[in-house]
Structures are given as C-alpha cells and as structure tokens.
Amino acid sequence: MFRTAVFAALALSLFAVPALAQPDGEQLFNQQCGLCHNDETMGPTLAGVSGRKVGGSGFDYSPALKAKGEAGATWTDAELDIFLKGPPAYAPGVKMFMAVPQDDNRAAIIAYLKTLK
Numbered sequence: 001m002f003r004t005a006v007f008a009a010l011a012l013s014l015f016a017v018p019a020l021a022q023p024d025g026e027q028l029f030n031q032q033c034g035l036c037h038n039d040e041t042m043g044p045t046l047a048g049v050s051g052r053k054v055g056g057s058g059f060d061y062s063p064a065l066k067a068k069g070e071a072g073a074t075w076t077d078a079e080l081d082i083f084l085k086g087p088p089a090y091a092p093g094v095k096m097f098m099a100v101p102q103d104d105n106r107a108a109i110i111a112y113l114k115t116l117k
C-alpha cells in the first residue's frame with residue numbers, strides 16, 4: 001500500500017509535472033510576450049486584442065499586418081491560433097517572430113488574452 005502510494009507519487013512527479021497538464025496562460029504571457037507587449041514601445045498593446053481588427057491599435061505596424069486588417073481580418077481565436085503558431089507564415093513580412101508551437105500553450109495564451117481589457 002505504502003509502496004504503491006510512493007510509486008504513484010514518483011510517477012506523478014516524473015511524468016505529470018514536466019508535461020504541465022494545464023498550462024498557465026498568464027505565466028506564459030509574462031514569460032514570452034510581456035517584454036514586448038506591456039506598453040507600445042516594442043509591440044502593440046494587447047489589451048482588448050481579442051475581437052479587434054488585425055493591426056488595429058495605434059502601433060506602427062508592418063505593411064504585412066496592416067494589409068491583413070485592411071482585408072477585413074479580426075483577431076478571433078482561430079486567427080490568433082494561426083498567427084501564434086507561426087507569425088511569418090500568417091503574414092510574410094511581419095515584425096514579430098515569437099511563435100508558440102505547442103497547441104495547449106497557445107490555447108492557454110489565447111484564453112488569457114481575452115482577459116486583457
């Protein structure tokens with residue numbers, strides 16, 4: 001019984017923890033995005049980005065991202081997902097290169113972006 005419990009705890013610490021079953025969107029954002037997105041110096045503000053027109057804040061965007069917005073694109077969850085998977089693939093010529101390759105991390109970050117008002 002005790003051995004089983006110890007083994008279970010070990011298994012959890014070895015396998016469950018590194019996999020981070022539920023990524024924390026706020027933590028990921030602070031680690032990977034905040035540097036450029038906490039003010040308008042390095043990147044556009046992401047407050048209210050969910051549902052906003054692509055390239056829709058006062059930031060000095062690349063022509064690539066502006067063209068997306070002018071063509072009618074808005075930041076839906078699906079649009080954010082494609083963008084964050086590979087910004088240069090979404091809009092060749094974009095000025096942001098930070099990608100989030102892991103699906104669950106992207107989902108957590110997109111959920112957190114919705115809380116930024």
Ligand code: HEC
Nearest residue numbers: 032033036042043044054055056061062065094095096098
């Ligand atoms: C090294 C700086 C940098 C980092 C790190 C960074 N970004 Fe960006 N981001 C930018 C820049 C610059 C732009 C504007 C790109 C353009 O104009 O082509 C941008 C644009 C965006 C946009 C489009 C905003 C709009 O108004 O249309 C979103 C959404 C975004 N970033 C999300 C993120 C997320 C989420 C992360 C973290 C995973 C992140 N960024 C990390 C610099 C950065």
